Amino acid sequence: QKEVEQNSGPLSVPEGAIASLNCTYSDRVSQSFFWYRQYSGKSPELIMSIYSNGDKEDGRFTAQLNKASQYVSLLIRDSQPSDSATYLCAVNNTGNQFYFGTGTSLTVIP
C-alpha cells in the first residue's frame, strides 16, 4: 500500500498550548489529504480536509499542505483535554483508494 508516515508519538502538550502533528506521503499523484481523529476503541472521525498547497483553517484546527515536499501537517490551537486522541493522516490518490498513516497519539495535560 502507498506509504503514509507519521510520528507515532506520544505527543504531550499542556492545556492551552499548540499541538503540531506531521505527516509525509510517498505517492506524488496524491490529490486529497485528510486528518481524522480516533478515540480508543472508536472509528475515525474527519477533522480536516485539504486539497491545495497552503493553509486551511477551521476553528482551532489548521491544516497545512506542501505538495512539493509531500508533507501535510495539522496544528491544534488552544489544546483541550478532549483533544486527547490518535490523529490519523489519510491520503487519497486519483482513484478511490484512501491510505492511512499509523497515527500520532496526542495527550493534552490539564
Added chain:
Amino acid sequence: DAMVIQNPRYQVTQFGKPVTLSCSQTLNHNVMYWYQQKSSQAPKLLFHYYDKDFNNEADTPDNFQSRRPNTSFCFLDIRSPGLGDAAMYLCATSSHGTGEKLFFGSGTQLSVL
C-alpha cells in the same frame, strides 16, 4: 440521519470458523470500503467496491472475501479466521471523485478464540 451502520459491534468466532461482518449505508454513496485495523496500527485497506466493480488490494489475503449485493449493503467474509485476524474491521463509504471524504461506520471488533 444518513449514516454507515455496522453489525455486530463485537463478534467472537472460533479459529477456522467462517464469519461474516455486515455494513449498510443510507448515504447512497457509490464506493464502499473495508479496512482492517489492529491495535496501534494504521487502518489497512482490504478492498473496495465502486458500484459493483470489486477492487482488491494486492496484499489482501485470499482468506478475505467481500460481497456487495446492492448499493446499500456490503459484507466481509473471513473464510477461515486465524488468531492474526483479530482486529477492528471498519466499513467506510465515499462518493466517487477526487476530494470526496470517507465516512466510517462504528466498526466491528472481531475476536478469534
